Amino acid sequence: MYKAILFDLDNTLLDYDFSERDAMQRAVEHHRLPEIANFEWDSFRSVFAPINWTYWIERVQRNLTIGDVLYHSFRDTLEQLGHDYRISSTLAKTYWELFCASCHPMEGANELLGKLHGRYRMGIISNGIGEAQRGRLKTGALDHYFDHLFISDEVGYYKPQREIFDTAVRTLGVDHTEVLFVGDSLQDDYHGAAGAGIDFCYYNPLAKRLDESFMPAYMIHSLSELIQMDVQNQWIKRVPLT
Structure with a gap:
């Protein structure tokens, strides 16, 4: 869970x-x-x-x-x-x-965050620049959804370094096994989460074919699929890796 x-x-x-x-x-x-x-x-x-x-x-x-x-x-x-x-x-x-000062959410992002907010502790792990990431989230009125933002130029670590993931887990006060990380990069996000012992959900909107060496816990093609996977706080189905 x-x-x-x-x-x-x-x-x-x-x-x-x-x-x-x-x-x-x-x-x-x-x-x-x-x-x-x-x-x-x-x-x-x-x-x-x-x-x-x-x-x-x-x-x-x-x-x-x-x-x-x-x-x-x-x-x-x-x-x-x-x-x-x-x-x-x-x-x-x-x-x-x-x-x-720009904010263009991906399709389904607003609905997803609204559904998950208050039910999970939520955060961002980004290799971006703090000024931009915080500004864009504020512009889009999305910043209130997150308990913490872990941005590389602020914390001093960069994905896929394990330290930025460990910092996030420690700050959120949970165990690594109680965290799901969602991202679109196999290089930074998948390897980073795997190295930190965190389950990874691969956001793959273009349905790119995965090499057998990659084994994410979940793969989704739209953010709305995360809502479908969230059933009374029980993650009870694995998304087929297709």
Whole structure:
């Protein structure tokens, strides 16, 4: 019987991809970049994505702040496309403000949290940035559902490190066997939960085929399935791994 449910945030409860794209497009339009000769939104996005990902995954090793990551990402993108990159600092600031104030829940997230609230201790484990994760949850009036947020840049550990999961379990005052963790990443979420001895529910909306080496306790294709699994606080059925 579970006493606590922990969730990943991005692309599990909140649509990170939509928020990121929307905030960037609004920032680009705010600074009138589409008026620049030869500026193409699709090209900008396609060049930005790998540059930003590289800075993001290297941020801890290189001791970069989120401001550094965004500034360098926008600067390198504009420079690679042959545009004036002196706007990079203000563009990054505008984007970040817009992103932190955005909230686009995944389908079924609001109903799910409403159903589970008060019946389980609930928390978030996220590799994101505290300012953004807290701001987005507050914007969407979702923050009150959670007893605690465990965000990597605040607690000093990152999924799949066991320490961030142990910190969550200890703070919630439950045993590892009394916790279910729900997430969409096999690399960070599955391995992290498995390493901490916590049951994992794989949120797999695209119905990706699982390699036999992955054995989550549950797999769901929609968040509404979690409601179906919750019967008077008894988790009595396993979702077929198909």
